[in-house]
Amino acid sequence: MGGRNFTIVVVLLGFIVLALNSLYIVRETERGVLLKFGEVVDPDISVGLHIKTPFVHMVRKFERRILTLDAPTQRFLTIEKKPLDVDFYAKWKVIDTQKYYTATNGEEGRAEGLLAQRINTGLRNKFGERTFHEVVSGERDLLMTDLTRDLNQITTSEFGIQLVDVRVKRIDLPSQVSQSVFDRMKSEREREAREHRSTGRELAEKIRATADRQRTVIGANAYRDSEILRGEGDAEAARTYAAAYNRDPEFYAFLRSLSAYQSSFSNKGDLLVVDSKSEFFRYLKQGGSKQ
Structure with a gap:
């Protein structure tokens, strides 16, 4: 019995080994080629379970995916x-x-x-x-x-x-070339920056000159308008004074004399040398005679 059991086990093991070497699977993600003693006999094995002759056929599998x-x-x-x-x-x-x-x-x-x-x-x-x-x-x-x-x-x-x-x-770029390229790019950018700065300064001078000219023109126009208005005001004042003077010349002369007296004697330290018979003292003399 012992010998028979051993024989059965050996046969079973041999059958399992034979089955394992006879069956193979090609998955969906694989491509397979069947070789017979190194020669290709099936260049594109289909996907699934297949049988081959052990020790005669050999299967090589490759990746199907990218x-x-x-x-x-x-x-x-x-x-x-x-x-x-x-x-x-x-x-x-x-x-x-x-x-x-x-x-x-x-x-x-x-x-x-x-x-x-x-x-x-x-x-x-x-x-x-x-x-x-x-x-x-x-x-x-x-x-x-x-x-x-x-x-x-x-x-x-x-x-x-x-x-x-x-x-x-x-x-x-290679490291030995990158520095020279970088230096050249830097010099080009600096040259462009200098050009932009000079252009900006030129535009600034033009804008500044235009602003100064406009300021001068505006100031001159304003001065002209102010002088015109001042002249018109002086003319209107002169007309007003003339109209008032023509209505009562004596009263107007009296007011002017009072204003002159006030201005002349406003400070006690002022000294005025005038002939007593001058027209300047006419209303003072008239007032004294009336008293």
Whole structure:
């Protein structure tokens, strides 16, 4: 009994091992290729549970979803021979498992290395045909679109990989060039600032001169108007005095004499030398004779 039980256990274990090596699952997020002694016999295994011959067939599985290649920073030259440090990434996925396995042996790292080489060459050619301004801002999106379209034909035919998109994350000048560019930009900004200041001073002088001229004109006009009004007032006063004088000249002469007396004798220290027979004392004499 002991020997029979042991045999049964061994057979069961062998059956389990055989079943485990015969059954395999391809998930929705995977692509699979079936190999027979290293040769591809089924380049695109469907999703689900499958059976294979143990030790004869081998299954290699690859990612079906879109993958990201984040490449290290590379240095490229523009058409003006200006160096630029470019940081980029690419989106890719496997669409032909047989070509992908043949070209890369199914190794994702090797596939990314081949993609990085092709993208570096494409970027170097595209940057070498454009100026610094076009690369940085003017034609950057168009450059990436053209590069993705051109490289996609190569990667599909050679590696079985669809290049979904290539994008530049960052473009920098090398550190040894950045300082000179910064100094040149600084000098240009300082020159523009000096031009703006000189233009501002010129405009300020023009505004100040215009204001001074307007002030002079306004003052002259005001003085003219005041003199006209003063003249008109003096004329009106003279007419009023003349009308009053003509109504009673004697009384008007008397009031003028009183005003003259008041002004002449307002201060006790004043000294007035006048002939006693002068017309100035006419009303004083008349008043004394009446008393």
